[in-house]
Amino acid sequence: MKCPYCEEEMDKGFVQSARNIFWSTEEKKLVFAPGKSDDIPIASGFNGATKESYFCKNCKKIIIDLIND
Ligand SMILES: [Zn+2]
Numbered sequence: 385m386k387c388p389y390c391e392e393e394m395d396k397g398f399v400q401s402a403r404n405i406f407w408s409t410e411e412k413k414l415v416f417a418p419g420k421s422d423d424i425p426i427a428s429g430f431n432g433a434t435k436e437s438y439f440c441k442n443c444k445k446i447i448i449d450l451i452n453d
Pocket residue numbers: 387388389390391392440441442443444
């Protein structure tokens with residue numbers, strides 16, 4: 385995948401966590417779980433969460449495709 389910012393080739397890898405990963409417009413303080421209806425789940429799993437993603441080492445940006453495999 386080409387980086388949309390600098391157009392260099394990005395490195396394929398995985399965003400990973402021992403817990404669920406989600407995106408939210410608000411920063412969670414105590415309960416780190418999706419709560420609002422517009423919170424976006426990224427990955428979850430019984431033994432940790434992983435999601436394929438692409439990293440640009442020039443721009444220090446990661447692109448995550450939210451479509452499930
Ligand atoms: Zn880039």
